[in-house]
Amino acid sequence: MNILFVYPDINVKGGALSYHFGIGSLSAVLKKAGYNTGLIYLYGNYDVKPLLEKIAEFRPDVLAFTTVSFQYKYIKRMLSAVKDYGIFTICGGPHVSLAPWELEKTEGLDAICIGEGEYPLLELVKKLEEKKDITAINNIWIKKDGKIYSNPNRSMTGDLDSLPFGDRELFNYQEIVNSDYDRAVFMCSRGCPYSCSYCCNSGLRKLQDGRYVRFRSIDSMMAEIKEVISSFRVRSVYLNDDVFTQNEEYVSEFCSRYRKEIGYPFEINTRVEYLTEGMIENLKNAGCYRVAMGIEHGDEKFRKEILNRRMSNEKIEEVFNLTKKAAIKTKSFNIVGFPFETYDIHMETVNLNRKVQPNSLVIYIFEPYPGTPLYDMCLKNNFIEEENDDGREFISRTDTTLNMPQFTRKQILKCYRNFAWRVYWKKSLKKALLHKAYYSRYGEFLIRLLSPFKKIVQRQAMD
Ligand code: B12
Numbered sequence: 001m002n003i004l005f006v007y008p009d010i011n012v013k014g015g016a017l018s019y020h021f022g023i024g025s026l027s028a029v030l031k032k033a034g035y036n037t038g039l040i041y042l043y044g045n046y047d048v049k050p051l052l053e054k055i056a057e058f059r060p061d062v063l064a065f066t067t068v069s070f071q072y073k074y075i076k077r078m079l080s081a082v083k084d085y086g087i088f089t090i091c092g093g094p095h096v097s098l099a100p101w102e103l104e105k106t107e108g109l110d111a112i113c114i115g116e117g118e119y120p121l122l123e124l125v126k127k128l129e130e131k132k133d134i135t136a137i138n139n140i141w142i143k144k145d146g147k148i149y150s151n152p153n154r155s156m157t158g159d160l161d162s163l164p165f166g167d168r169e170l171f172n173y174q175e176i177v178n179s180d181y182d183r184a185v186f187m188c189s190r191g192c193p194y195s196c197s198y199c200c201n202s203g204l205r206k207l208q209d210g211r212y213v214r215f216r217s218i219d220s221m222m223a224e225i226k227e228v229i230s231s232f233r234v235r236s237v238y239l240n241d242d243v244f245t246q247n248e249e250y251v252s253e254f255c256s257r258y259r260k261e262i263g264y265p266f267e268i269n270t271r272v273e274y275l276t277e278g279m280i281e282n283l284k285n286a287g288c289y290r291v292a293m294g295i296e297h298g299d300e301k302f303r304k305e306i307l308n309r310r311m312s313n314e315k316i317e318e319v320f321n322l323t324k325k326a327a328i329k330t331k332s333f334n335i336v337g338f339p340f341e342t343y344d345i346h347m348e349t350v351n352l353n354r355k356v357q358p359n360s361l362v363i364y365i366f367e368p369y370p371g372t373p374l375y376d377m378c379l380k381n382n383f384i385e386e387e388n389d390d391g392r393e394f395i396s397r398t399d400t401t402l403n404m405p406q407f408t409r410k411q412i413l414k415c416y417r418n419f420a421w422r423v424y425w426k427k428s429l430k431k432a433l434l435h436k437a438y439y440s441r442y443g444e445f446l447i448r449l450l451s452p453f454k455k456i457v458q459r460q461a462m463d
Helices: 021-032 049-058 069-081 094-098 118-129 173-179 218-231 248-261 277-286 300-305 313-325 343-356 373-380 409-424 429-438 443-449 451-462
Strands: 002-010 036-044 062-066 088-092 111-113 140-144 147-149 183-186 236-239 266-270 288-296 329-336 360-365
Touching: 002 021, 002 049, 002 069, 021 036, 021 062, 021 118, 036 049, 049 069, 062 069, 062 118, 069 094, 088 094, 088 118, 094 111, 111 118, 118 140, 183 218, 218 248, 248 277, 277 288, 277 313, 288 313, 288 343, 313 329, 313 343, 329 343, 329 409, 343 409, 360 409, 409 429
Parallel strands: 002 036, 002 062, 062 088, 088 111, 183 236, 236 266, 266 288, 288 329, 329 360
Antiparallel strands: 111 140, 140 147
């Protein structure tokens, strides 16, 4: 059996290719069971031709798409283009897991996978190979003769160490590392302990029984990192977990072993509530050079009531300052264009970032994802329509699909483009100008133009 994974990464911002942890894990499990897997990574502008060429060359029995909401419109076009090819088609990932109605509505789609896919996909492929009935596989919904067979879900995979390491060979992994500032990415965990109202974690955690937040053992992490850095040319490591520093003991042991056994500079993602002084010290000693944390919104009341993020501004300032004091660079994540937000409320996000002065920042425009409380809020208040694909081609999270009287699209775009400038101009004109160019209308063009010098530009903007 030949299984061809499709990773649509069309019209995304930033100019870096990416590894997909989900596809990596699914492919590793299938390969271990003796199946042949392939990948088509679709990057840049939408074009169906590379997919059709890959199908002709690879001759897949199963076409397996991973889905995030923003990519689904392209996936629909691809499915429609291959609907008469006689290939079994399946979608998995956060979008269809939380919007399972897509199965019925999507032409050319035979099945979807809800939640974690390793064992459901393996069972499906085996049954397809043996030409057995496929209508009763847990986590898999099947569309057959116009009828939908929806099935219950198995529990979350309890022991992540029982899964093989992700299949990076499937990707052109060296090219990905090169394009992403020579970083290799890893995840020590799955899941997130929080339920921010705009994030899919709030819905994903409800899909399957069992513990949602799980960590791999440190032995397993060290072994995977060693394998990757000895197989590819890598200069630094990025731990892409939703919240890496959840457990003081884990962080302490990870850091001491990482320092001895790996030693490459690394960066992490975390939440201010989980970062203690002790952890910061351990991270610093182990070679951590950057910590990225979500501020997301600067107005405490708005953040708590609309976003379900309950940390105080005082805590945010305290943790950013502690991190900077330890000479670790900080990066803040921010969002503009939430339902019920106004220009004045948004300016609180600017103000908090001005106070904190992160070494670098990221600003996104809010995108409503089905299965999240904020998506429902947008629908209920007519800020979006249910069929939210208006056919406009824009880069994910750089424009809004919300139509709100109190915060218009024009205002949101202006806030987005001026955000970094407003935060930095008084402190560092160079940083303010570089960020302003990146977030300008011509940002993507400039990224492409400056790509030979992108490491120098990044250093100037983020140090
Ligand atoms: C790490 C991460 C990234 C990394 C790596 C991407 C990846 N998925 O590996 C990077 C930085 C590249 C990234 C990029 C983006 N991300 Co991201 N990312 C995450 C994060 C924090 C963890 C995902 C992860 O790796 N989990 C572990 C792996 C093993 O799980 P998984 O990928 O979900 O795959 C499992 C199942 O979903 C399923 N599955 C997945 N695909 C398929 C396909 C088939 C056929 C089957 C059967 C099963 C299946 O089986 C897999 C194994 O169990 C999640 C939040 C979260 N906790 O899920 C957000 C998340 C997935 N990202 C999100 C978004 C929006 C994006 C971007 C659009 C952002 C942007 N504008 O650039 C891009 C889109 C990239 C793309 N084209 O898919 C959203 C998606 C929401 C949505 N409904 O659309 C999430 C859910 C966060 C959120 N805000 O809610 N992301």
